[in-house]
Amino acid sequence: MYIEKMAGPWLASPFWQRQLLLDNVDDLNKLRASTIREVWINLAKSTIVVSPAGSADAPAPPAEPAAITEPAPPPAVRPALNAIVPVGIADELEHATVLLKKSREAVQSMFMEARMGKAISMEAAAPLVDEIAESVLRNSDAMIGLARLKTSDDYTYMHSVAVCALMVALGKQLNLDDDALREAGMAGLLHDIGKMAIPLTILQKPGKLSDEEYQQIKRHPKAGYDMLASLPMIPAAALDVCLHHHEKIDGSGYPEGLKGGSISLYSRMGAICDVYDAITSNRPYKQGWCPAESLRRMAEWSKGHFDERIFAAFVKCLGIYPIGTLVRLKSERIGVVVEQATGKPLTKPKVRVFYSAKSRSYLRPELIDLSAPGVKDGIASTEEAATWGLEDIDRYWSGEVEFI
Known part of the structure; x- marks a missing residue:
């Protein structure tokens, strides 16, 4: 059968495609085991002949010569993330290096399309999130450590990749299930998409921002939310983190000044991951702090800025002395x-x-x-x-x- 549409979040599907030909029992069982409960079937594109109601005993119509067509490619099945077996850093570094190069190019392409007013392709973003998540779950030190080595010129794009990786690592520490890990990763990848609405002269300014420029920067959460809200099947977590990753537990954040429990789990995670990567990275206007010093300073801020329980889990997944210290x-x-x-x-x-x-x-x-x-x-x-x-x-x- 040809599935035209699935009811439910994209990341709940066991397949990357939203439309696909399902032609074997194994893939059908994967769909049944997922949280997707309704699908729309396009009979015209399906390979199964459905008899009219009440005609079960009617003779079959004469067979017609079958058209010669290329077989449909099998649907790309998403891996079971929590079943991934960890490996040592030496076994993951080479793969993570190649994946980071690929991720940078993919994110740069997505962000440039967003700057030109084009819609982001979720079919390109979802497999990328899965690949990053798989690498992190094999060995988080490799992907997270390498992503920190970004240049200041690469910051906008690689920051999104790094926050995606950090969100997956933190989600694993918090025992999130596969669907939630994917949503966390997607939220991290897209959290700063709104910066594509900010002039490059401000984003890449080597000196301190003026008050007016800083106010423009503070527009990016709402700008990003508006970009993503029109996309079909965008995960709710991605919208939420995009809008609220600068909120603080004490209510001093922006854009809405949310406080405490009014901030979702994903946005509390996003706030921590965003700040950690920002302060450990070299920027046009400052050198990054070392990982251990960054965690020490974040611990000082945690009572007002961060959820202390989630920050403790973040430290546990990175270590008191993170890689590179x-x-x-x-x-x-x-x-x-x-x-x-x-x-x-x-x-x-x-x-x-x-x-x-x-x-x-x-x-x-x-x-x-x-x-x-x-x-x-x-x-x-x-x-x-x-x-x-x-x-x-x-x-x-x-x-x-x-x-x-």
């Missing part, structure tokens, strides 16, 4: 956090040491799992690369230096 060990060696040790204390990540604080000289890079049995070393402090004259420290975890 420069740390000084008790052994006076300096290194970069390269991965969180699964199921181990947040204070004991995997660190790639490469510099001696005593001799102020480089060491042969060595990977140390601080949670491993018998390891007595630990983190003494976080450090700033500039203090030690260190440059390009991200290469020690991003795949440019092989693990030993």
Whole structure:
């Protein structure tokens, strides 16, 4: 049968397409197992011949020669996200690197179409969200860490990819189901689409914004909501996060000044993910803070700005020392956090040491799992690369230096 339309949110469907030919029992069972409860069938496009009512015993009409047609491609089935098996960062870095390049190009294309007044293609956005979600669920450190390395020129596009990845990671920590994870990811991907209504001269201004320019920036949530509201089957979460990701728990946010429980779960998540990526990224007007320092400052703001329970879950999924944090060990060696040790204390990540604080000289890079049995070393402090004259420290975890 040919499905013309499904009742329910797009992301509740087990297939990427909204219209498709369903011609096997396995795909039918996937549809039955989903939360989609109604579909519209186009009989003219279906391959099943439906007999008129009351004619079950009527002789079949003479067979006519079948037209020779190309078989329809099988519907693209969405993966079961919560069933994805985690892997180590070394096994995901290469794939995440390729996916980030693809994601940047896709988001840039979508955003440029939005700037020209064209509608966003949900059929392009949905598979991209799934790919990002799959990578994050295999290893969140790889995708989230690499997305943080965006240049200031790429910020507008890669910020959306990064927030998508962070929303999925946080959603997983909050035990959201597959449909909710997809909605969270889509909300993250599209949360800043309204910035396409803001002049580039303001978005890319290297200095401080004037009061008038800042007021224009504050228009982007409502502008984005208006862009998305006309799209068919846009998830409610995407609309909500687009409009409310700058709201704060104490009511001091914008555009509506919502407070506490008036802010949805998705928008409370979006506020945290948006701020974290913004303050860890290099911008035209400032350098990003290191991940651990960013979490420390966000913890200070959390009582007024963020939902404290959700922020605690955010810290738990990233770790107290997120990937890319420069740390000084008790052994006076300096290194970069390269991965969180699964199921181990947040204070004991995997660190790639490469510099001696005593001799102020480089060491042969060595990977140390601080949670491993018998390891007595630990983190003494976080450090700033500039203090030690260190440059390009991200290469020690991003795949440019092989693990030993």
